[in-house]
Amino acid sequence: MTSADFARNRENFCYRHPDRQSFVLCQRCLRTICPECQTQAAVGVICPECIAQQRRDQTPAQARAQRRWGRAGGSTSVALRGQPxxxxxxxxxxxxxxxxxxxxxxxxxxxxxxxxxxxxxxxxxxxxxxxxxxxxxxxxxxxxxxxxxxxxxxxxxxxxxxxxxxxxxxxxxxxxxxxxxxxxxxxxxxxxxxxxxxxxxxxxxxxxxxxxxxxxxxxxxxxxxxxxxxxxxxxxxxxxxxxxxxxxxxxxxxxxxxxxxxxxxxxxxxxxxxxxxxxxxxxxxxxxxxx
Structure with a gap:
């Protein structure tokens, strides 16, 4: 694949920031996401839309468990996002x-x-x-x-x-x-x-x-x-x-x-x-x- 071919393939760029090349896929939807859009998961990373969908699908018990262990959204997720x-x-x-x-x-x-x-x-x-x-x-x-x-x-x-x-x-x-x-x-x-x-x-x-x-x-x-x-x-x-x-x-x-x-x-x-x-x-x- 040439550089020109790569540039034309939108799958090689973040779906939320089309000008940013990336090598990482969301583990749920498999869309390409740049470091700014990544949230660390148990395995790999998840994009913002999948994170939002995951929160919507949570049961009240799951939401309480995540809040208890400090793993819900908000500051904790942002702090872990893309950190080396x-x-x-x-x-x-x-x-x-x-x-x-x-x-x-x-x-x-x-x-x-x-x-x-x-x-x-x-x-x-x-x-x-x-x-x-x-x-x-x-x-x-x-x-x-x-x-x-x-x-x-x-x-x-x-x-x-x-x-x-x-x-x-x-x-x-x-x-x-x-x-x-x-x-x-x-x-x-x-x-x-x-x-x-x-x-x-x-x-x-x-x-x-x-x-x-x-x-x-x-x-x-x-x-x-x-x-x-x-x-x-x-x-x-x-x-x-x-x-x-x-x-x-x-x-x-x-x-x-x-x-x-x-x-x-x-x-x-x-x-x-x-x-x-x-x-x-x-x-x-x-x-x-x-x-």
């Missing part, structure tokens, strides 16, 4: 880990990703949790500051666009992709930080924006500059992590772009599972080489 909760949660957890690092410096070594830690035959221990915790620890205040600033900026765009579950899956798979690239291209280099996950968000954003027919020149420039910096000697940056996260994120973004409809949800889950399994399979290659 997962983004804020990741930032908060990462900040807590950084504080722990400062209080207990040795904790960095407990959590930092180190390739042989996944291969008992090479190191004598098996510590798979490092695949997650490695993205939560950072080497300096500048390191965590830049990564969390990037996450805050891009998360406010991507999370409302994709939904919380998809955004979290994208972040974790991108982080895994970064570790896989380090394992294959720089074994056994110790690395740490959320850079792989951040670059994965960039990669997914490029793919999805291109699919939507949006202008992505600015994104590509920022991405290129950050990639080049990773190759500059003396900066201590793992370009392998950046590259792996970028590729993994782009693949996940492609999956999201091609399985957008509600009836494609199962296919989307299957494809994400295949991507994850493939990444873990790639991490077994060092066993054949070094084992």
């Amino acid at each position: 909760v997962v983004t804020y949660a990741i930032i908060a957890i990462t900040a807590v880990f950084y504080v722990i690092q400062q209080i207990i410096p040795a904790s960095t070594q407990w959590f930092v990703f180190y390739a042989p830690a996944l291969y008992p035959s090479l190191l004598g221990t098996f510590e798979p949790w490092r695949l997650v915790t490695g993205a939560l620890v950072h080497s300096s205040i500048l390191h965590i500051g830049l990564n969390m600033l990037s996450l805050w900026m891009i998360g406010r765009i991507m999370e409302p666009l994709l939904g919380r579950g998809r955004f979290l899956a994208l972040y974790l798979i991108s982080a895994l992709g970064g570790w896989v690239a380090v394992t294959l291209l720089a074994f056994p280099t110790p690395v740490l930080g959320a850079s792989g996950a951040i670059f994965g968000l960039f990669g997914a954003l490029v793919i999805i924006a291109r699919h939507l027919g949006a202008q992505i020149t600015g994104i590509l420039v920022v991405l290129a500059v950050n990639l080049v910096i990773g190759f500059v000697p003396g900066f201590g940056i793992s370009w392998q992590t950046h590259l792996g996260g970028l590729v993994a994120g782009a693949v996940v973004g492609l999956v999201f772009a091609r399985t957008r409809r509600r009836d494609q949800r199962v296919r989307q889950i299957v494809l994400l599972t295949v991507v994850t399994v493939a990444l873990f399979a790639l991490m077994l290659i060092p066993l054949a080489i070094y084992g």
Whole structure:
């Protein structure tokens, strides 16, 4: 589909704001809605008309139950609408880990990703949790500051666009992709930080924006500059992590772009599972080489 074809297809734009492109459908009526029109539901989001219809269909008992638990309309729904909760949660957890690092410096070594830690035959221990915790620890205040600033900026765009579950899956798979690239291209280099996950968000954003027919020149420039910096000697940056996260994120973004409809949800889950399994399979290659 060309950009012109996309622009002519009104289903790719918010039905209440025809000038706003969107990637999210109301889970009830399946109409496209922009972040401003989204109200978070148990699964996905709901448009204003469906919310109104839902309230009209409520029994008195249901209305009382919702008021009791603070989940009815009004200020609570507005406050939750389009809020990047997962983004804020990741930032908060990462900040807590950084504080722990400062209080207990040795904790960095407990959590930092180190390739042989996944291969008992090479190191004598098996510590798979490092695949997650490695993205939560950072080497300096500048390191965590830049990564969390990037996450805050891009998360406010991507999370409302994709939904919380998809955004979290994208972040974790991108982080895994970064570790896989380090394992294959720089074994056994110790690395740490959320850079792989951040670059994965960039990669997914490029793919999805291109699919939507949006202008992505600015994104590509920022991405290129950050990639080049990773190759500059003396900066201590793992370009392998950046590259792996970028590729993994782009693949996940492609999956999201091609399985957008509600009836494609199962296919989307299957494809994400295949991507994850493939990444873990790639991490077994060092066993054949070094084992």
